[in-house]
């Protein structure tokens with residue numbers, strides 16, 4: 001009997017998304033992963049997944065570029081960032097289109113993401129000012145003391161799918177401004193926009209090797225976490241991976257900041273303007289299909305606020321237009337993958353079984369069936385212990401928990417394992433001020449549902465939403481990407497010199 005040879009697998013005709021090493025697009029050497037258009041459900045490209053040797057190439061390139069980059073003057077670094085800023089503005093529609101194509105969010109939302117990322121570049125343009133040290137003349141007689149901040153070397157950034165441009169910009173703007181070289185490992189689910197960011201930086205004058213982009217999965221992340229030449233790691237993603245990255249990176253001697261997941265509660269007090277609170281809850285819960293770490297996922301309706309608020313939210317949801325992100329009439333796009341959409345749908349199924357009330361059911365919608373769409377869902381009478389309350393869902397599902405008092409609502413916020421963002425809606429300034437004092441959450445909104453701080457503050461949650469002690473971007477970003485050195489100097493007359501074994505004192 002003749003053996004039948006298996007038919008050779010035809011080479012893929014899909015476009016390949018390569019790495020960016022030493023200032024050039026660089027094809028990968030092996031494994032790839034499909035990249036989908038979530039609005040159509042179709043595979044549209046393959047992204048290269050780096051193996052250990054490819055990550056090593058990126059780190060080697062970054063290491064080689066470091067000495068010259070750290071010697072580059074502050075004003076030149078600032079000039080390059082200004083040039084980058086101009087290019088980001090000029091190309092924002094192209095960047096937004098790439099985000100929508102792979103992530104699914106609407107074009108307007110992608111432009112919003114870019115605008116918030118841009119703020120970080122503008123902040124970093126001020127690096128000559130940001131890196132000014134302190135100087136104490138005459139700390140002791142004839143002795144001056146001053147402090148300087150120096151870059152760490154090669155630093156790595158590992159980023160999530162939900163903000164494929166903004167989160168890389170949170171990291172790399174400050175890291176590069178401070179004189180570090182950078183290896184970025186973006187999400188493998190929507191990787192393309194980072195290549196355009198790298199190209200724009202090159203056009204603006206960034207020397208080759210200062211920024212490298214390696215696509216990949218756990219293999220690439222693990223190599224970055226253990227590579228002896230990587231000095232620090234910034235991570236943004238889900239809590240289990242954030243904790244893993246923090247523990248593994250610090251065990252290997254690295255400075256690590258790892259931002260994790262969230263379950264953001266919005267308290268609505270009985271005195272709040274119900275229409276204003278309902279508009280805010282809908283905007284914050286369903287924008288970007290709920291795939292935002294600062295999305296409101298739980299409304300805590302206090303006392304008499306509950307019934308009118310649930311009605312007001314429910315009334316708004318059928319009017320939300322769900323559809324492809326590149327359709328200008330869509331307000332909410334699809335979820336990132338089919339598996340994630342099905343997982344989110346599973347939470348709605350379970351909520352019903354667990355006794356909650358599905359007031360608006362997003363499982364029924366009119367968006368294209370082949371895309372990864374789910375409609376806006378509102379679940380009332382949710383309780384702690386139900387899966388839809390306990391887990392981060394990361395989809396267009398808003399849970400309402402009814403609380404009798406402010407104290408009961410506050411206890412729920414403070415006993416939640418996450419502490420990323422929260423908000424209170426009220427007309428009572430005293431109540432809001434008390435909340436700001438009481439609440440154990442890193443970012444607080446008062447009548448502001450998505451309180452993402454401006455770039456000159458820093459972004460970070462508490463508890464399981466952040467591992468490490470430095471928040472991201474803003475002043476804490478500059479602190480994270482530099483280390484301090486203090487110089488004590490004197491210029492004595494040699495004629496006065498003598499041996500003195502006493503411990504130096506200053507008086």
Ligand code: NAD
Pocket residue numbers: 158159160161162163185186187188216217218221222236237238239241242259260261262292293392394420461465
């Ligand atoms: P994720 O944790 O799955 O992935 C984040 C990064 O980690 C990606 O680059 C991915 O390739 C890598 N990764 C995934 N699994 C890994 C593993 N086992 N070992 C090593 N690396 C691994 O997160 P995601 O799904 O891309 O993003 C959504 C999550 O990110 C949500 O939980 C959201 O709340 C969170 N998030 C948090 C913030 C924040 O600022 N706190 C901001 C945005 C997103």
